[in-house]
Amino acid sequence: MNNTILVTGGAGFIGANFVLDWLAAGLGRVVNLDKLTYAGNLQNLQDVAQHPDHVFVHGDIGDRALVAKLLAEHKPRAILNFAAESHVDRSIHGPEDFIQTNVVGTFHLLEEARHYWSSLDTSEQGAFRFLHVSTDEVYGTLAAHDPAFTETKPYAPNSPYSASKAASDHLVRAYQHTYGLPTLTTNCSNNYGPYHFPEKLIPLCLLNALAGKPLPIYGDGQQIRDWLYVKDHCSAIRRVLEAGRVGETYNVGGWNEKANLDVVQLLCDILDSLQPRKDGQSYREQITFVKDRPGHDRRYAIDASKLYSELGWKPQESFETGIRKTVAWYLEHQDWVENVNSGEYRRWLDQHYAES
Numbered sequence: 001m002n003n004t005i006l007v008t009g010g011a012g013f014i015g016a017n018f019v020l021d022w023l024a025a026g027l028g029r030v031v032n033l034d035k036l037t038y039a040g041n042l043q044n045l046q047d048v049a050q051h052p053d054h055v056f057v058h059g060d061i062g063d064r065a066l067v068a069k070l071l072a073e074h075k076p077r078a079i080l081n082f083a084a085e086s087h088v089d090r091s092i093h094g095p096e097d098f099i100q101t102n103v104v105g106t107f108h109l110l111e112e113a114r115h116y117w118s119s120l121d122t123s124e125q126g127a128f129r130f131l132h133v134s135t136d137e138v139y140g141t142l143a144a145h146d147p148a149f150t151e152t153k154p155y156a157p158n159s160p161y162s163a164s165k166a167a168s169d170h171l172v173r174a175y176q177h178t179y180g181l182p183t184l185t186t187n188c189s190n191n192y193g194p195y196h197f198p199e200k201l202i203p204l205c206l207l208n209a210l211a212g213k214p215l216p217i218y219g220d221g222q223q224i225r226d227w228l229y230v231k232d233h234c235s236a237i238r239r240v241l242e243a244g245r246v247g248e249t250y251n252v253g254g255w256n257e258k259a260n261l262d263v264v265q266l267l268c269d270i271l272d273s274l275q276p277r278k279d280g281q282s283y284r285e286q287i288t289f290v291k292d293r294p295g296h297d298r299r300y301a302i303d304a305s306k307l308y309s310e311l312g313w314k315p316q317e318s319f320e321t322g323i324r325k326t327v328a329w330y331l332e333h334q335d336w337v338e339n340v341n342s343g344e345y346r347r348w349l350d351q352h353y354a355e356s
């Protein structure tokens, strides 16, 4: 075993940010296993395409033979499971992929992790970790004055996405209790930041605003979410990997509860100052209320005090500073935006594979 980690889903939004930060900090080798679904984008990893410590592997976490081969070949000291189907709306229209990847895929990954871990010697077994990246949506919804979710809150998922993540969290827990696999689970609130696929609220509204299109807000826009800058989520995962207690779960959040409408209005205000509309109107003019999502949870709020008190982690960005950085990143990366919007990143992928 060496200083290699196996990251799954490392071409997606959070996984790619994690891999980029990990390599920039010189923390060791990364074997990056990603199926490259519509959400996986190798352009997110362009800066490390030639990095000697980055090995990209195109494949599925549910492919047992491939996972076994990667574990035997690279002998990682940890597996970090970011791979998932992650979009609630897509889970409502087509839940099957969510069950396949989030539940069955995680099960296969756990099975191979267990076999690999059993083959290690005692000191290697003690050092090994399986870190599962999950969401606060597993806890269900809160009323306005309910206390924020702690790690002891019973699970009550309300969408096929959150139910599939809850199932995977339970499997991870069971593998620790039953087989002794040294697992860690993180449950994080809504992330935002660079490389966010433009189907999610913040990048969708940002890009629609710039394109002169409506900014769609579900229902009355008063659904409350906690928001965390993606780089802070990545630092929390690094901290839990380093010092988290085996078998524990850690909530990760930004102490930033905001109603969706407030988030979009703030975005509009920042855009008004950085790139004003040509007609002098505010981008707020483009806000449009649309029919609410079925079963839409009203409020999520996360209590991350365990992570703070046990491991000393806290976020670096406030919502206001993080959102400004995010807007600036999108304005500076119009090529990335255009490639994603036009589907060009898929062609780039095909070309990349044709050449390699």
Ligand code: NAD
Pocket: 008, 009, 010, 011, 012, 013, 014, 015, 033, 034, 035, 036, 037, 038, 039, 040, 041, 059, 060, 061, 062, 081, 082, 083, 084, 085, 086, 087, 101, 105, 133, 134, 135, 136, 165, 187, 188, 189, 190, 191, 192, 197
């Ligand atoms: P994403 O959809 O942007 O990326 C998911 C990645 O996983 C993609 O690169 C995709 O190609 C890959 N993938 C999908 N199925 C796969 C499979 N079967 N095998 C291998 N790779 C596969 O998602 P994200 O927003 O980066 O989320 C990453 C993880 O963090 C997910 O587990 C998600 O549940 C969790 N999470 C996300 C948020 C958020 O706000 N985005 C918040 C909390 C937790």
